[in-house]
Amino acid sequence: MAKLLETFPCVPSTERGRGILISGDPKSDTILYCNGRSVFIRSLRQPQDVHVYGEHGYAVTVARYSPNGEWIASADVSGTVRVWGTHNDFVLKNEFRVLAGRIDDLQWSFDGLRIVASGDGKGKSLVRSFAWDSGNTMGDFDGHSRRVLSCAFKPTRPFRIATCGEDFLVNFYDGPPFKFHSSHREHSNFVNCIRYSPDGTKFITVSSDKKGMIYDGKTGDKIGELASEDGHKGSIYAVSWSPDSKRVLTVSADKSAKVWEVAEDGTVGSVIKTLTFMESGGAEDxxxxxxxxxxxxxxxxxxxxxxxxxxxxxxxPPLLLSGHIKNVTSLAVLGANQKTILSCSYDGLIVKWLQGVGYSCKLQMKDTKIKRLAATESSIFLSGFDNKVWRIPLTDNEFGAAAHVDIGHQPLDISIAVDSPESTSLVSFDSGVVLLNGLNILSKIDLGFAVAASVISPDGKEAIVGGQDGKLHIYSVSGDNSLKEEAVLEKHRGALTVIRYSPDLTMFASGDANREAVVWDRETKQVKLNNMLFHTARINCLAWSPNSTMVATGSIDTCVIVYEVDKPASSRITVRNAHLGGVNAVGFIDDCTVASSGEDASVRLWHIEPQ
Incomplete structure (x- = not known):
């Protein structure tokens, strides 16, 4: 039996030069944001309380609660809107193809009966309003010639809809059925976001021209704008009203967020606070x-x-919630029962997590794509796609300065002999291996076959290298850092993908691209646990429990499977749909807790109860 303990979620997908949308439910104090094909539902009171909806077939762009909080409408890049329940396992109410292209924004009417969506499409089909239950269209939305980036429903009667987009226009529609009323061109660049005040008396637009304009909520006439004094120095990407309709929050490419007080008559907005941030100095701020x-x-x-x-x-000082944006490629658990997890993603981000706490700190590697991570208590070793192996010192709550060595080949796998005096590490490449002491190359050995995976024993005296042909080559490591082949094991029918020693060193386990895992007796070289053939696709990762009694495997089939070494493989524990898109890494935190990560850019902790 497996039970989800915690989710360390990814953060919202972002795009340079574009605003992104997050929304929330004031009644439950939860927020919604999107990453990949998933919608994340996250509590502001308990940020580790996370639920994930992953039923879209394409990347999701926006999600919003209905006014009563019972339903969520989410939209994706294919122009599809799905309406699903916030309870009862996210039961699907309806699915509609709304636009011919990407949907950028979506809003409910205050009575919860209508939805308006805007984005990209063909011809005039850039905005559409429809009934939430039947999908029937409610009016025509002429007036835009380019992508409509944002839309807003007036939250009080009479019904009104306002839109804005890449044609620099702000359009106003009345209804239902909705029809074009008026158009405004006060902005001189993309109009990125439009929002009605909660009381419905005003709406505001913000633009890449660094300006904000205020309009009458009922007539659509311009009545004022945000003051230029103390204003933003870069594109303004998003705006949000305070619950009392008296203030707005704006964010900008100038790396600042500002709180403005809006006059009662809406004629002017004045900066009352500029929020301060810990900056790293890069574009990511x-x-x-x-x-x-x-x-x-x-x-x-x-x-x-x-x-x-x-x-x-x-x-x-603000509470920071951070994490990965891209798929997590590897993870490592530091020490027995330390409850510390390191994860790395393809885009070069390393994140430190603490069980029961969540996000601790992170390090962004510049211009580096990371494939594998291995760690000791004091150092992290990384291998990427650029022939380099990196070493980063690790202290209590921070990362040291990174250094690297170029091994002349693209690294495939990396492992550390944690108990050896020099902390020797083994790095494999397409035709051989490199032995390192820190970042010093001890030897580079061409093995004469196509290498796929490798591991070095904790004492540094033995190495196992797996080939593309499915064979396991066992080598002894001599004092002069040369390898001597001791045995070749044949059982796998596909390329090896992962090999790991058991903590008690009496066994090792291997997994392949043909979905099979094998546990071997180290002394006899015989198969100890057979028929581990319960994945439906390539095995990406494998890990041992600290007491050497269980093996966990993760696969591209989205599942984590846990086997007990002393029981038949058929008595396995399966975690289905552990990570949308596939599982890339697994690790045991303790004898009954497994950490996993994958294509959904999240890390999850599972409690395992052996049967």
Missing amino acids: MLVGCLWQNDHLITVSLGGTMSLFSADDMDK
Whole structure:
């Protein structure tokens, strides 16, 4: 039996030069954001309380709660909107093809009966309003010639819809059925976001021209704008109103977030607070999304970090929620029962997580794509796609300066002899292996066959190298750092993908691209656990429990399977749909807790109860 303990979720997908949308439910204090094909539902009171909806067939762009909080409408790049329940396992209510292209924004009417969506499409089909239950169209939306980036429903009667987009226009429609009323061209660049005040008296637009315009909510006439004094110095990507309709929060490419007080008559908005951030100095600090929900001010950076400020005390340092944006390729658990997990993603981001706490700290490797990670208590070793092996010192809550060595080949696998005096590491490449002491190359050995996976024993005296032909080559490592072949094992029918020693060193396990895993007795070289053939696709990863009694495997088939070594493989424990898109890494935190990560850019912890 397996039970989900915690999810360390990814952060919202971001795109340079574009704003992103996050939304929330003020009643439950949860927020919605999108990454890949998933919608993440996250509590602001307990950020580790995370639920994931992953039923879209394409990348999701926006999700919003219905006014009563019972339903969520989410939209994707194919132009599809799905309406599903917030309870009862996210039961699907309806699915509609709304636009011919990407949907960029979506809003419910205040009565919860209508939805408006805007985005890209063909011809005039850039905005559409429809009934949430039948999909029937409610009016025509002429007036835009290019992608419509944002839309807003007036939250009070009479019904109104306002839209804005890449044609620099702000359009206003009345209804239902909705029809074109008026158009405004006060902006001189992309109009990125449009939002009605909660009381419905005004709406505001923000643009890449660094300006914000305020309009009458009923007539659509322009009535004012945000003051240029203390204003933004870069494109404004998003705006959100305070619950009392008196203030707005804006975020910009100038890496700042500002709180404005809007005059009662809407004629002017004045800066009353500029929020401060810990900057790394890079483009990832640009702010691309925001939300004012109850007493929370939330901003999202291009790097995906969400900063939670208190509306009552804006000088208080924000709570930071961070994580991966891209798929997690590898993870490592530090020490027995240390509850510390390191994960790395393809885009060069390393994140440190703590069980029961979540995000701790991160390090962004510049211009480096990471494939594998191995770690000791004091150092992290990384291999990428650029012939380099990196070493990063690790202290309590921070990463040291990274250094690297070029091994002349693209690394495939990396493992560390943690108990050897020199902490020797073994790095495999397409035709051989490299032995390293720190970042010093001890030897480079061509093995004469196509290498696929490798591992070095904790004492550094033995290495196992798996080939593309499915054979396992066992070598002894001599004092002069040369390898002597001791045995060749044949059982696999596909290329080896992973090999790992058991912690007690009496066994090792291997997995292949043909979905099979094998546990071997180290002394006799005989198969100890056979018929581990329960994945339906390539095995990507494998890990042992600290007490050497269980093996966990993860596969591209989205499953994690846990086997007990002393029981038949048929008594396995299977975690289905552990990670949408596939499982890339697994590791045991303790004898009954497995960490996994994958294509959904998240890390999850599972409690395993042997049968």
